[in-house]
Amino acid sequence: MxxxxxxxxxxxxxxxxxxxxxxxxxxxxxxxxxxxxxxxxxxxxWVTPAVMDSLAIDTQDYGADRTLQPIRRFRIGMMGQEPVENDHGEIVSYGIxxxxxxxxxxxxxxxxxxxxxxxxxxxxxxxxxxxxxxxxxxxxxxxxxxxxxxxxxxxxxxxxHETVIAAKEVEFEMTPAQANTCKASGVTPELWFCRDLKGYGWIFRKGNYLNIGLGREDNYKLSDHLNHFVDEMKQAGRIPSDLPGRFKGHAYLxxxxxxxxxxxxxxxxxxxxxxxxxxxxxxxxxxxxxxxxxxxxxxxxxxxxxxxxxxxxxxxxxxxxxxxxxxxxNGWQLPQWVKAPLAGTLMRSHWFTRKVVTEKWFLHQDLQPLKAAVQ
Known part of the structure; x- marks a missing residue:
């Protein structure tokens, strides 16, 4: 042994x-x-610059022969209403x-x-x-x-007895025809919150690869929510109409x-x-x-x-x-005060979607990189 x-x-x-x-x-x-x-x-x-810093990863070296999609903007909305786009100017995350x-x-x-x-x-x-x-x-x-x-x-x-988040997603390399018709931009991931605020869908283009998915706080009608989201995005031209393969499921806490x-x-x-x-x-x-x-x-x-x-x-x-x-x-990730009729209005606000949703919830820019001896 x-x-x-x-x-x-x-x-x-x-x-x-x-x-x-x-x-x-x-x-x-x-x-x-x-x-x-x-x-x-x-x-x-996607990984933030804080992750690359903590791991001492040289982004130029890493991106030389691997996918490393710089992200400078986010497109955020609630399903069924117009989204807002926020330009952060600098690279705030990377797609991998x-x-x-x-x-x-x-x-x-x-x-x-x-x-x-x-x-x-x-x-x-x-x-x-x-x-x-x-x-x-x-x-x-x-x-x-x-x-x-x-x-x-x-x-x-x-x-x-754990409240598990269930998600389904697919990632594939687009054909030239799919890439030409896909309106999603690599520098601008899209986040679409469910109307009941129990989850969100996303569209994330990384070079010639496209990742589409949706996660919710339980398995209840997960496939129905996903199919509705995918159909809406196809109709809007955000994603190709001929998606390959099937969506894979996974769970996390x-x-x-x-x-x-x-x-x-x-x-x-x-x-x-x-x-x-x-x-x-x-x-x-x-x-x-x-x-x-x-x-x-x-x-x-x-x-x-x-x-x-x-x-x-x-x-x-x-x-x-x-x-x-x-x-x-226990409760879904959004604070209770957001789970109200005010949520639709907040998701139309450039200030809220940028300062709260993107910079605080998704990028954690208020949290300094954790330094450690990883060389």
Whole structure:
């Protein structure tokens, strides 16, 4: 049996960032993922300059042979009414393809990796965790997304009493004919809020790739809402009329909806496995990256991997993202005062859609980049 200091379950941005951040700590790290990389990943896929800064990514180098779509404007509206466009002047975000981005981050992680093998068992033996009967370590890190097997070891885990956000989306490379007829602009992602304010749809063009999707706070009539949104966008010429393939579904937890413990003896959860997606927008990439950087700091200095020694990670998450709402305060990401007849008027306001929806909820420009030693 191979021995490690920690085993990371999940090779996405959270897992690979943690492994990279622990380089030089003399800890032997193993990453395990059921997929081989590069792999297809359903995600709208945008990252702010803060993410690139925290990861010390040279955008010119990254964009030389990968999709990196600069974003300077946003088109925001409520379904059934005219949208507003706001020009931010400078680059405020980037569009990426997750298949490329995740592979890039994983390649930077210099540690042992086992890809293409699902986790079938995690069992405790003495002071160690044994994964698949093959590898053991005193610490197992859950970074495998909403259905991460490590999350099942803490609290209810996936399938418990959690309010899950359900989304469906498709991403494809447009043909020349589709690209010519598509009115969506790469520098201007489109966000369309459902009239009941329980979710939103999006159109995001990244170079010659187009991503279309819709997410809501539950599965109730999700396909109906999506089909209605897609039909409206086709009629308006925002997207091609001949979309290929079918929309893929996925689920995640918003920060204020999640009640999973973040740590236990020899266990720690990162990113979507911990339910860290931003409550206002559903973005999960930046929280995943930052949770990994915060965890790396704690793991480096922890005397052991008891829940008490790992609790500073939970404290750091609360300080960075705020305290989670109590269970009886659960609600969709929009504040209650927005869920009123005033919402339609607010979504027609350039000030509100720019300062609140875009800069605060989606870009988090009031939150400085998290600095960490990721080189």
């Amino acid at each position: 191979d021995n490690y200091d920690l085993i990371i379950i999940g090779a996405g941005p959270a897992g690979s960032t943690l492994a990279t951040a622990l380089e030089g700590s003399d800890k032997r790290v193993l990453i395990v993922d059921k997929q081989t990389f590069p792999r297809d990943k359903t995600c709208a896929g 393809r997750r298949s490329e981005f995740d592979h890039y981050l994983l390649q930077r992680a210099h540690c042992d990796k086992v890809l293409g093998e699902p986790v079938r068992s995690i069992e405790q033996e003495g002071g160690n965790w044994v994964v698949n009967g093959r590898w053991q370590a005193p610490l197992v890190v859950g970074a495998g997304g909403h259905f991460c097997p490590v999350a099942r070891l803490l609290g209810d885990g996936p399938g418990g 918003l920060y204020n909806h999640a009640h999973r413990p973040l740590v236990d003896d020899g266990l720690i959860l990162l990113g979507d496995a911990a339910g860290l997606a931003y409550t206002e927008s559903g973005e999960g990439i930046r929280p995943a990256i930052e949770s990994a950087l915060l965890a790396a700091t704690v793991i480096r200095s922890a005397e052991n991997y008891s829940a008490k020694s790992l609790q500073p990670y939970g404290d750091a998450i609360a300080e960075r993202f705020g305290k989670r709402a109590r269970q009886n305060e």
